[in-house]
Amino acid sequence: MxxxxxxxxxxxxxxxxxxxxxxxxxxxxxxxxxxxxxxxAAVGGHxxxxxxxxAETAHGAGAQSAHAQxxxxxxxxxxxxxxxxxxxxxDGHGAGHGGHGGSTSGMGLLSSVIGIVAMxxxxxxxxxxxxxxxxxxxxxxxxxxxxNWFTIGGLKYSIDFHVDNxxxxxxxxxxxxxxxxxxxxxxxxxxxxxxxRFFMELLLFTVSMLILVLAANFxxxxxxxxxxxxxxxxxxxxxFYHAPPPAGSEVPYPPPASLKAFVTxxxxxxxxxxxxxxxxxxxQTFNFVALNTATKHVNQATITAAMILVFCGAVGKSxxxxxxxxxxxxxxxxxxxxxxxxxxxxxxxxxxxxARLFPIYAAAAGPQSLAVVGYxxxxxxxxxATIALTQNDIKGVLAYSTISQLGYMFAGLSVAxxxxxxxxxxxxxxxxxxxxFLGSGSVIHAVANQDxxxxxxxxxxxxxxxxxxxxxxxxxxxxxxFSGFWSKDPIIGLAYxxxxxxIYGMTLFTAFLTAFYMFRLYLMTFGGRGGxxxxxxxxxxxxxxxxxxHESPWVMWLPLVVLATVTVVIGLAGFAGLNEGFAKFxxxxxxxxxxxxxxxxxxxxxxxxxxxxGIVVAWTAYGLGAGWVRALVASxxxxxxxxxxxxxxxxxxxxxxxxxIVIFGLSNGAALFDRYVIDGIVNGSARSVLGxxxxxxxxxxxxxxxxxxxxxxxAMIILLVFFVAVGAIH
Amino acid sequence: MISxxxxxxxxxxxxxxxxxxxxxxxxxVSILMSIEIMLNAxxxxxxxxASAFLxxxxxxxxxxxxxxxxxxIFIITVAAAEAAVALAMIIAIYRRRHxxxxxxxxxxxx
Numbered sequence: 001m002x003x004x005x006x007x008x009x010x011x012x013x014x015x016x017x018x019x020x021x022x023x024x025x026x027x028x029x030x031x032x033x034x035x036x037x038x039x040x041a042a043v044g045g046h047x048x049x050x051x052x053x054x055a056e057t058a059h060g061a062g063a064q065s066a067h068a069q070x071x072x073x074x075x076x077x078x079x080x081x082x083x084x085x086x087x088x089x090x091d092g093h094g095a096g097h098g099g100h101g102g103s104t105s106g107m108g109l110l111s112s113v114i115g116i117v118a119m120x121x122x123x124x125x126x127x128x129x130x131x132x133x134x135x136x137x138x139x140x141x142x143x144x145x146x147x148n149w150f151t152i153g154g155l156k157y158s159i160d161f162h163v164d165n166x167x168x169x170x171x172x173x174x175x176x177x178x179x180x181x182x183x184x185x186x187x188x189x190x191x192x193x194x195x196x197r198f199f200m201e202l203l204l205f206t207v208s209m210l211i212l213v214l215a216a217n218f219x220x221x222x223x224x225x226x227x228x229x230x231x232x233x234x235x236x237x238x239x240f241y242h243a244p245p246p247a248g249s250e251v252p253y254p255p256p257a258s259l260k261a262f263v264t265x266x267x268x269x270x271x272x273x274x275x276x277x278x279x280x281x282x283x284q285t286f287n288f289v290a291l292n293t294a295t296k297h298v299n300q301a302t303i304t305a306a307m308i309l310v311f312c313g314a315v316g317k318s319x320x321x322x323x324x325x326x327x328x329x330x331x332x333x334x335x336x337x338x339x340x341x342x343x344x345x346x347x348x349x350x351x352x353x354x355a356r357l358f359p360i361y362a363a364a365a366g367p368q369s370l371a372v373v374g375y376x377x378x379x380x381x382x383x384x385a386t387i388a389l390t391q392n393d394i395k396g397v398l399a400y401s402t403i404s405q406l407g408y409m410f411a412g413l414s415v416a417x418x419x420x421x422x423x424x425x426x427x428x429x430x431x432x433x434x435x436x437f438l439g440s441g442s443v444i445h446a447v448a449n450q451d452x453x454x455x456x457x458x459x460x461x462x463x464x465x466x467x468x469x470x471x472x473x474x475x476x477x478x479x480x481x482f483s484g485f486w487s488k489d490p491i492i493g494l495a496y497x498x499x500x501x502x503i504y505g506m507t508l509f510t511a512f513l514t515a516f517y518m519f520r521l522y523l524m525t526f527g528g529r530g531g532x533x534x535x536x537x538x539x540x541x542x543x544x545x546x547x548x549x550h551e552s553p554w555v556m557w558l559p560l561v562v563l564a565t566v567t568v569v570i571g572l573a574g575f576a577g578l579n580e581g582f583a584k585f586x587x588x589x590x591x592x593x594x595x596x597x598x599x600x601x602x603x604x605x606x607x608x609x610x611x612x613x614g615i616v617v618a619w620t621a622y623g624l625g626a627g628w629v630r631a632l633v634a635s636x637x638x639x640x641x642x643x644x645x646x647x648x649x650x651x652x653x654x655x656x657x658x659x660x661i662v663i664f665g666l667s668n669g670a671a672l673f674d675r676y677v678i679d680g681i682v683n684g685s686a687r688s689v690l691g692x693x694x695x696x697x698x699x700x701x702x703x704x705x706x707x708x709x710x711x712x713x714x715a716m717i718i719l720l721v722f723f724v725a726v727g728a729i730h
Numbered sequence: 731m732i733s734x735x736x737x738x739x740x741x742x743x744x745x746x747x748x749x750x751x752x753x754x755x756x757x758x759v760s761i762l763m764s765i766e767i768m769l770n771a772x773x774x775x776x777x778x779x780a781s782a783f784l785x786x787x788x789x790x791x792x793x794x795x796x797x798x799x800x801x802x803i804f805i806i807t808v809a810a811a812e813a814a815v816a817l818a819m820i821i822a823i824y825r826r827r828h829x830x831x832x833x834x835x836x837x838x839x840x
Contacts, residue, residue: 702839703832705754
């Protein structure tokens with residue numbers, strides 16, 4: 001059986017699971033588990049769960065210690081909030097998250113098992129498809145035609161799936177990470193009141209993402225594109241009922257964060273849609289394969305403009321500057337969501353889009369379009385990395401790191417002659433960034449906190465998490481032999497090789513910053529001054545928080561181990577020429593001009609040296625405990641820069657200000673126009689009718705004699721006219 | 731023989747007198763009388779035409795020679811009925827309002 005023929009099953013499986021949960025197990029859970037949920041709330045809902053902070057863990061600690069924990073944790077909670085969450089807990093809605101690891105109801109567990117099984121099958125099928133494509137690299141299977149959406153005149157709008165080498169890789173990334181995240185969520189979301197809903201939304205996202213990846217034309221892609229946006233919105237706002245975080249907290253508040261993500265990406269989608277329509281007007285087709293040839297016969301400037309507009313969509317979805325502001329706030333969602341959607345897959349959709357349209361970018365459009373992609377990417381990489389230096393929220397650092405790495409991918413697409421460089425970074429990043437997020441989730445689960453200042457020395461408490469996290473950290477820093485090195489090095493090297501020195505400079509400096517902030521994150525979380533192995537392996541003495549952190553259950557550490565293994569295996573395969581093989585594979589088996597130039601060897605050494613330098617600098621500050629960071633931040637030059645970076649360049653404030661001026665200004669203008677012009681016309685017509693009536697009503701005297709005179713006079717006038725007309729009077 | 735035009739002019743003059751009275755009088759009874767005058771002006775006209783049609787020289791269509799006369803009789807009948815109804819109304823109004831001045835009877839005014 002040819003797995004490529006069954007490719008439609010890959011999105012169909014999670015969809016079926018979604019339908020089953022929606023129609024069967026979740027209703028049953030509600031029917032059967034009502035009293036259970038209430039009891040759970042009564043047991044577990046005592047402490048005011050800190051808003052936006054998942055996982056207060058009573059796992060293995062028991063309700064009493066959890067209670068004690070929340071008591072000795074007066075973390076910036078106002079009495080109002082505590083009261084609010086207690087009230088929530090009392091009326092049975094506030095079971096909130098965590099608090100009682102084993103309290104997932106039977107039906108809820110069944111829901112997640114259904115989801116995991118479906119995702120496992122889909123992942124297996126995806127791997128089978130990928131193997132099929134690796135065996136026969138020149139294979140170009142025909143589009144799978146699902147059905148005709150509608151036909152207008154000679155134009156057919158059809159729902160088609162397209163599978164090629166690029167799709168096969170994306171399928172494995174999406175289903176693989178999604179499967180692991182589903183598994184992980186069993187542990188992370190245990191006992192959450194929206195347990196089944198979480199899995200439904202996760203499945204919805206996976207289906208949407210698979211539709212996006214499998215799309216053969218812009219229509220289907222756009223459907224998937226908007227559906228992942230919707231799923232993202234739903235999942236960011238998953239804890240919509242939480243109380244808002246205290247003022248000054250770095251932790252975002254779910255409801256506005258979800259709206260922000262939805263609206264900000266919509267801004268980019270506006271350009272995307274216009275770009276699609278320009279392409280369609282000029283070529284009469286939405287199909288990607290047909291577009292590759294059709295665009296060659298169109299005015300280059302038009303295509304360039306269209307492709308830059310399409311890139312706007314990617315900027316929004318992949319959180320590039322200046323539309324990146326939604327991604328850090330998207331961390332309000334549960335951590336598995338951050339790992340799956342806001343690190344590994346959905347935010348990479350923009351990169352996938354550019355890679356999918358790469359033939360058009362490279363051939364039909366002018367060089368300006370790819371230059372825009374490259375400079376936006378490189379600038380975003382640098383920009384986000386500088387912000388990541390100062391954040392204290394563990395997920396905030398990872399969010400900015402994601403933005404930065406996505407910038408790398410765009411830069412990689414821009415500088416190379418093939419889309420393989422960018423996609424390879426997407427591929428490796430998906431795994432190590434999912435690993436980082438799941439690892440941070442494991443940490444948050446353990447310490448019930450997201451602030452790195454209250455962590456430290458966690459390595460001895462949770463060695464599996466620490467080790468896998470260290471592997472991912474080394475990988476993202478670009479240290480050989482881990483996967484990140486093999487994907488990041490070509491981007492930096494090729495930028496120099498193709499004389500894009502600005503991009504080279506920015507990406508190289510970003511590599512230093514990346515190594516610094518990632519090891520700052522690692523050392524602040526797991527290590528600390530005086531820890532074992534030069535401070536890399538901290539323990540109780542380095543721990544700055546309260547309570548008793550512990551290793552997560554196996555459903556949570558197993559995905560970490562799998563992802564770490566993938567990271568290491570890809571890294572080791574790099575020595576065997578995985579890079580070139582990947583590029584060759586993405587180009588349908590034909591060898592491409594990917595071979596690194598002669599200067600690359602020196603460049604590689606420089607890149608690695610820069611990364612190691614970054615690690616050492618971070619180690620001196622956070623592992624060795626040298627006080628230079630504190631001195632720098634306190635110095636007159638360092639302080640304003642630190643403040644600027646800590647407040648994320650005040651971009652949120654600037655946007656708020658601009659929205660005040662532009663949007664409110666426009667709406668005020670429109671309101672004035674409505675009040676005075678439109679209302680003026682309406683009221684004016686009414687008033688004029690009234691005025692005319694006031695004058696003409698005088699004719700209605702109510703005196704019959706007047707009426708009689710009018711009738712007679714009228715009759716005389718008619719007679720006169722009649723006589724003149726017939727010629728009786730001249 | 732008096733020619734038709736004189737009758738018609740007489741009819742028109744009487745009609746105008748009646749019309750003037752109907753439009754200008756304030757007393758309801760006077761208005762009623764004026765209306766009767768107008769009706770009778772019409773009667774004069776009708777009868778004048780009818781008698782003119784009796785002359786074969788005028789080539790009246792067959793069956794129309796007595797139409798004017800008959801119409802006049804009808805009008806007299808209707809006028810009698812109208813006078814009865816109108817007088818009854820005037821008496822009714824007088825009983826309620828103690829006046830028959832149409833200027834005072836102003837329920838229809840704005």
